Amino acid sequence: xxxxxxxxxxxxxxxxxxxxxxxxxxxxxxxxxxxxxxxxxxxxxxxxxxxxxxxxxxxxxxxxxxxxxxxxxxxxxxxxxxxxxxxxxxxxxxxxxxxxxxxxxxxxxxxxxxxxxxxxxxxxxxxxxxxxxxxxxxxxxxxxxxxxxxxxxxxxxxxxxxxxxxxxxxxxxxxxxxxxxxxxxxxxxxxxxxxxxxxxxxxxxxxxxxxxxxxxxxxxxxxxxxxxxxxxxxxxxxxxxxxxxxxxxxxxxxxxxxxxxxxxxxxxxxxxxxxxxxxxxxxxxxxxxxxxxxxxxxxxxxxxxxxxxxxxxxxxxxxxxxxxxxxxxxxxxxxxxxxxxxxxxxxxxxxxxxxxxxxxxxxxxxxxxxxxxxxxxxxxxxxxxxxxxxxxxxxxxxxxxxxxxxxxxxxxxxxxxxxxxxxxxxxxxxxxxxxxxxxxxxxxxxxxxxxxxxxxxxxxxxxxxxxxxxxxxxxxxxxxxxxxxxxxxxxxxxxxxxxxxxxxxxxxxxxxxxxxxxxxxxxxxxxxxxxxxxxxxxxxxxxxxxxxxxxxxxxxxxxxxxxxxxxxxxxxxxxxxxxxxxxxxxxxxxxxxxxxxxxxxxxxxxxxxxxxxxxxxxxxxxxxxxxxxxxxxxxxxxxxxxxxxxxxxxxxxxxxxxxxxxxxxxxxxxxxxxxxxxxxxxxxxxxxxxxxxxxxxxxxxxxxxxxxxxxxxxxxxxxxxxxxxxxxxxxxxxxxxxxxxxxxxxxxxxxxxxxxxxxxxxxxxxxxxxxxxxxxxxxxxxxxxxxxxxxxxxxxxxxxxxxxxxxxxxxxxxxxxxxxxxxxxxxxxxxxxxxxxxxxxxxxxxxxxx
Numbered sequence: 113x114x115x116x117x118x119x120x121x122x123x124x125x126x127x128x129x130x131x132x133x134x135x136x137x138x139x140x141x142x143x144x145x146x147x148x149x150x151x152x153x154x155x156x157x158x159x160x161x162x163x164x165x166x167x168x169x170x171x172x173x174x175x176x177x178x179x180x181x182x183x184x185x186x187x188x189x190x191x192x193x194x195x196x197x198x199x200x201x202x203x204x205x206x207x208x209x210x211x212x213x214x215x216x217x218x219x220x221x222x223x224x225x226x227x228x229x230x231x232x233x234x235x236x237x238x239x240x241x242x243x244x245x246x247x248x249x250x251x252x253x254x255x256x257x258x259x260x261x262x263x264x265x266x267x268x269x270x271x272x273x274x275x276x277x278x279x280x281x282x283x284x285x286x287x288x289x290x291x292x293x294x295x296x297x298x299x300x301x302x303x304x305x306x307x308x309x310x311x312x313x314x315x316x317x318x319x320x321x322x323x324x325x326x327x328x329x330x331x332x333x334x335x336x337x338x339x340x341x342x343x344x345x346x347x348x349x350x351x352x353x354x355x356x357x358x359x360x361x362x363x364x365x366x367x368x369x370x371x372x373x374x375x376x377x378x379x380x381x382x383x384x385x386x387x388x389x390x391x392x393x394x395x396x397x398x399x400x401x402x403x404x405x406x407x408x409x410x411x412x413x414x415x416x417x418x419x420x421x422x423x424x425x426x427x428x429x430x431x432x433x434x435x436x437x438x439x440x441x442x443x444x445x446x447x448x449x450x451x452x453x454x455x456x457x458x459x460x461x462x463x464x465x466x467x468x469x470x471x472x473x474x475x476x477x478x479x480x481x482x483x484x485x486x487x488x489x490x491x492x493x494x495x496x497x498x499x500x501x502x503x504x505x506x507x508x509x510x511x512x513x514x515x516x517x518x519x520x521x522x523x524x525x526x527x528x529x530x531x532x533x534x535x536x537x538x539x540x541x542x543x544x545x546x547x548x549x550x551x552x553x554x555x556x557x558x559x560x561x562x563x564x565x566x567x568x569x570x571x572x573x574x575x576x577x578x579x580x581x582x583x584x585x586x587x588x589x590x591x592x593x594x595x596x597x598x599x600x601x602x603x604x605x606x607x608x609x610x611x612x613x614x615x616x617x618x619x620x621x622x623x624x625x626x627x628x629x630x631x632x633x634x635x636x637x638x639x640x641x642x643x644x645x646x647x648x649x650x651x652x653x654x655x656x657x658x659x660x661x662x663x664x665x666x667x668x669x670x671x672x673x674x675x676x677x678x679x680x681x682x683x684x685x686x687x688x689x690x691x692x693x694x695x696x697x698x699x700x701x702x703x704x705x706x707x708x709x710x711x712x713x714x715x716x717x718x719x720x721x722x723x724x725x726x727x728x729x730x731x732x733x734x735x736x737x738x739x740x741x742x743x744x745x746x747x748x749x750x751x752x753x754x755x756x757x758x759x760x761x762x763x764x765x766x767x768x769x770x771x772x773x774x775x776x777x778x779x780x781x782x783x784x785x786x787x788x789x790x791x792x793x794x795x796x797x798x799x800x801x802x803x804x805x806x807x808x809x810x811x812x813x814x815x816x817x818x819x820x821x822x823x824x825x826x827x828x829x830x831x832x833x834x835x836x837x838x839x840x841x842x843x844x845x846x847x848x849x850x851x852x853x854x855x856x857x858x859x860x861x862x863x864x865x866x867x868x869x870x871x872x873x874x875x876x877x878x879x880x881x882x883x884x885x886x887x888x889x890x891x892x893x894x895x896x897x898x899x900x901x902x903x904x905x906x907x908x909x910x911x912x913x914x915x916x917x918x919x920x921x922x923x924x925x926x927x928x929x930x931x932x933x934x935x936x937x938x939x940x941x942x943x944x945x946x947x948x949x950x951x952x953x954x955x956x957x958x959x960x961x962x
Contacts, residue, residue, distance in 0.1 A: 136160070137174070139489035144360060145353050147171055151315075151345015158315060158343055160491030163361050163483040170357025172482055173347070174491035175314055178285050179458060180220050181482070181492060181514045183446055183473035186461030192342065193224045193283075196312050197231015199340050200281055203310065210234040211278025212310075216409060217285075217292065218242050218264060219479065223454025225283035226409055228312055230418065232281065238273055239409040240264035241452060242479075243531075244505050248411065248564055264296075269411040269564035270580075274300065279308040287313035287341065290322050294329055301333050308336045316341035361483050394544050394554045397435040397525075399428045399460075402593035403700050404581070406562035407529045408455050420583050420592030421459065429463035436523055437553050442469045443522030448513065448547075449476030450528040451502075456559050457527035464525075473521070477513045477543065484514065494518045496550070498543045501528075501536035513543070516550065523553040529561040560700075564725070578721045578816070581704055587821050588799035589831050594687045595799070596704045597679070598718040602805055602818035608632070632794050632802075632822060636924075639792075642917045643830070647789040647837055649913065654788060655841035657770050657781025658685070659849035660856065662692040664779050665732050665768050667857060672699065673732040676722065678714075678743065678767075679705040679819065680798040681736035681891070684790040684835060685770045689734060691839045696846065702726065707804035707817035708743060713750030715804075715817045719759060728762030735769045736788060739892040740871040740883065741776030741863075743767070773889050773937055774867020785938040787914040789834060791891035794898060796828045870936040874906070878942060887941040890914060896941030897921040903942045904928045908935040915939055 137160030160174040179189035201209045216225015216239035229237035248267045330337040402424040449457035461474040484495035494517040581596025608631045677686030683705045693699040706718040748765040773785035790797045802820035871886045887896045896902045909931045
């Protein structure tokens, strides 16, 4: 058996054959069948030839830059698609590229199409699939006439992905007869007519006759069609080639003794290698795949998903590198994908190639049965055959990995989705055991299979048309997996005004506090020092409260809750709860931030989106703290009104909070009124996101509420520092949290609304006569000082460092601080009843002067 050597089966980084390559990997087929490959200089470097068991076409064009049958540098595979995508963007221009949709073909071109979409950059991506997904409606499909498996399904999560009228970019590895593309365009054009199509392929192998067919078809449907290819040429086939090819396949498979036998004998056991089926050389690595990011384009993949994945890739590649044996980190490593799952392992391979000294290659398993011939002039040198391991809809069958055995890999990183992580994968004759017989180490990485949550019948089409959540770094400074914002981005709209102007507008009649934004307070150096000192002092205390509220939620509400924080004060708490669940339990909880506006309720469109993607019973609303309980009541009223208006039922309005000094909720981390440092600042501790905005000229009936991303404040941002500092204390408080949670679960935690009663008493005692002008608790008092026009501050006598920042802000604004005996809160902020700028009532409008 001849070892597969570098100069026999490699290409340089441009996809061209290395200059000293002695044999073209298509010569074996060309000599025996008389097949001739005509084309430009790059063609032979990109393509080899093989034979397959197929009654429609005997030969197979084997790409050296696709990453399917031939292991190749991940960077080369990715660049082949990405560069084509850049050409498409240049062809269309940014405006049209932003309206486009990129569609790749299963299974071979799913990764190529995704890389093309990355090059286009502005367009979402979808690939066809041969895997039906229960409960996901089919939006279209087409047939591939020459393939061994013909039916292509289109299963987008968002129907708008195909319903637009922008350009459709169709991506396949080769463009041969054009039949597949014609079938696709015909099927989609009937339902979603467009004016422009762009066909993208690594190689254009059409005959002159086929080229004329495409031009005629474009005229027939009245659309403009462009073609972008990396190389072009034709394949000349002699008469009788199909029969000759089938005879050759039968002859060589007969010599192998079994049509599914590996083309290579198993190696003899040596030190560090056991017989096939042993698991001592098969390990598993937890990737830490980012929440909410699909495993690929089966149901759609947006630019926001791309940003989230890009941010997570370095960490995932680092975990793979750390899990590899030391010998493999400087040796040969194959990242092996799984059928349609090409892009995720390719992206991991590219990142692994960047950060290690290993010689990394990438390829994937396939359904396609191809003859293996151990000859330097043949493109498929070796074949591993194994049973399907993803419970395919068309029944059990054999799957293949080509050019892996005999390639001298020191380790193989197998990347599958969770649907394919089955007993068949781990069986004695399964893929892992087959690989273990031919390499020093096998490492399994599982990407969670993304299945769109099927909306119940009462969830309207309106819910499905809402956009995907905004995520960092495009929107907010939080990591993309930390939170998805169910908001629309109003960063380019000027909404800020000085306090006096805002309040004059509110008081002039009809203006609402949520229609504009206060100018963001920029802390002085002294104030920033107070924030950091407060964080150092209280981080463990906050960690204890985070652990307590999270464990209570997991015990009482749902074992896998969906955290929905009330933007923006609740969002840092939601991020911390998510991190606690991951740290203590390995859970990857979804977390979204939504808008709630006093007097106007919660964002109903956000509730519709949540109901379309998750079970409402799993939704847990999260806030930072309670004051007198106004938002608690607002949420309960809003959910009740939402359901009464025909919205999806099942949402619990019960809020989980970090601190509940007002005794307004039953799910909390503490009922003490102490300084939570995230209350000290505005956007710079909340992901650089503004307060939410609700204004009729900016937010339509089918839009999410708005918010701004203050990118310009990045130098002052401490959002991640805050959550990292608290999360660093999780282990320290874990035992105490366990004790406290046991106590709480058996205690009577029914709300007493003591805070509301205290506020009413203070309101009357100070002659204010309106509870909306009384802001109890450290957090609410801080808000009064940061963005309202305060009258005075009441401080509990003896309150210490928890109020240092309050005293400093009061000093800066000339507000008196009055110490009070037996104050039920640590402090209370009062707004003067005769100076109502900054004071708003329950309806969100200015309170009348008295």
